[in-house]
Amino acid sequence: MKKNITSYVMPTYGKKSLLFTKGKGCYLYDDKNNKYLDFASGIAVNSLGHCHPRLVKALNNQSKQLWHVSNLYLIKNQEKFAKLLCKNSFADKVFFTNSGAESIECGIKIIRSYHSHYKTGKNEIITFDGAFHGRTLGALSAQKNKKYSKGFGPLIPGFKKVEFNNKNKLRSAINKKTAGIIIEPVQGEGGIRPADLSFLKYLRDICDKNNILLFFDEVQCGFGRSGKLFSYEWAKIKPDIMAIAKGIGSGFPLGACLSSNKACISMTKGTHGSTYGGNPLAMSVGLEVLNIISKRSFLQNVDKVARYFWKQLKELESKYETIHEVRGAGLLLGIKTKINNLEFSEILKKKKLLNVPAGDNTIRLAPPLIVSYKDIDKSIAIINNVLENIK
Numbered sequence: 334m335k336k337n338i339t340s341y342v343m344p345t346y347g348k349k350s351l352l353f354t355k356g357k358g359c360y361l362y363d364d365k366n367n368k369y370l371d372f373a374s375g376i377a378v379n380s381l382g383h384c385h386p387r388l389v390k391a392l393n394n395q396s397k398q399l400w401h402v403s404n405l406y407l408i409k410n411q412e413k414f415a416k417l418l419c420k421n422s423f424a425d426k427v428f429f430t431n432s433g434a435e436s437i438e439c440g441i442k443i444i445r446s447y448h449s450h451y452k453t454g455k456n457e458i459i460t461f462d463g464a465f466h467g468r469t470l471g472a473l474s475a476q477k478n479k480k481y482s483k484g485f486g487p488l489i490p491g492f493k494k495v496e497f498n499n500k501n502k503l504r505s506a507i508n509k510k511t512a513g514i515i516i517e518p519v520q521g522e523g524g525i526r527p528a529d530l531s532f533l534k535y536l537r538d539i540c541d542k543n544n545i546l547l548f549f550d551e552v553q554c555g556f557g558r559s560g561k562l563f564s565y566e567w568a569k570i571k572p573d574i575m576a577i578a579k580g581i582g583s584g585f586p587l588g589a590c591l592s593s594n595k596a597c598i599s600m601t602k603g604t605h606g607s608t609y610g611g612n613p614l615a616m617s618v619g620l621e622v623l624n625i626i627s628k629r630s631f632l633q634n635v636d637k638v639a640r641y642f643w644k645q646l647k648e649l650e651s652k653y654e655t656i657h658e659v660r661g662a663g664l665l666l667g668i669k670t671k672i673n674n675l676e677f678s679e680i681l682k683k684k685k686l687l688n689v690p691a692g693d694n695t696i697r698l699a700p701p702l703i704v705s706y707k708d709i710d711k712s713i714a715i716i717n718n719v720l721e722n723i724k
């Protein structure tokens with residue numbers, strides 16, 4: 334007999350104590366029926382909150398018709414969803430995945446295959462400090478962050494890390510071998526650090542001049558979270574490739590890698606695949622999420638609510654010494670604290686405000702995009718109260 338086993342789940346996520354049994358809109362309920370205001374959203378995943386009636390309906394309807402067929406057959410909603418994604422973005426083609434990391438892997442393959450196709454001899458990809466792209470070996474190699482990659486070496490060669498938001502360092506890092514640049518327009522795990530819009534424009538320019546592909550990781554900051562459908566829109570430029578996931582399914586596992594025709598020239602029959610990617614269940618949900626989020630009035634409202642939230646948080650920043658800085662974009666906001674962020678996060682959780690710690694001593698607030706002014710006020714009252722007691 335094995336002794337003292339409390340869990341058969343591999344303990345990679347550490348100790349857990351909360352058990353949620355029900356979710357509705359911006360609220361989660363635990364097994365003792367305590368109500369929590371969910372500004373974590375499953376780490377920026379539940380874009381339309383919990384159990385949105387239109388998504389429940391879409392998934393239920395699909396689940397009665399057909400769960401899965403392979404990508405050897407046509408999947409009606411896959412074509413429809415891909416078309417809608419392209420119509421609403423820079424992209425010409427979509428590859429469907431099941432997660433953010435898989436979308437990143439696809440993008441890395443697109444970059445390498447493009448340069449292999451044109452025999453440019455380029456195969457190095459530039460990434461940035463503080464970046465997070467997922468947990469696969471390709472993603473770990475890209476972010477070169479020891480916190481995540483320790484013990485998993487050797488990593489994949491061909492990635493070079495450069496200081497975030499530093500034009501000079503970037504310029505000197507580029508050479509004849511540079512094939513692509515991967516960047517999160519707003520770093521999530523790294524501490525909710527937005528790239529300067531002028532930096533993003535600079536990247537576009539330098540990529541154009543040097544036949545380098547620009548790859549945006551919008552897994553966390555995309556899909557309406559910034560107040561525009563994709564956060565690159567704020568910089569008025571377009572990437573060549575973009576990874577998305579998280580908010581795209583509002584909780585249904587789903588991701589995608591979007592590409593221009595130019596970039597994915599070599600992604601032809603047999604070059605890439607996924608058993609589940611683009612599965613009918615996922616497509617029915619994703620399509621409905623995009624139908625809702627891509628509406629102008631929806632995004633305008635996200636922007637308005639986000640600005641309201643921003644203003645309240647900035648007032649707390651000027652009121653309390655404990656706050657070092659409030660930063661972010663849209664409804665992806667970070668509070669950098671002068672106390673330990675993990676402790677701060679826990680205290681807020683005890684006060685029934687769910688949030689997620691991020692790098693650089695921040696806590697992250699990423700409410701569902703359907704959040705109301707009233708719930709924003711409620712969160713501000715909780716944060717204010719906690720800061721008042723820390724003072």
Ligand SMILES: *Cc1c(COP(=O)(O)O)cnc(C)c1O
Pocket residue numbers: 431432433434435437465466467468517521522550551552553554578579
């Ligand atoms: C979460 C995240 C990923 C990885 O997504 P998974 O679905 O966990 O594989 C990649 N990039 C960014 C920016 C993320 O926030």
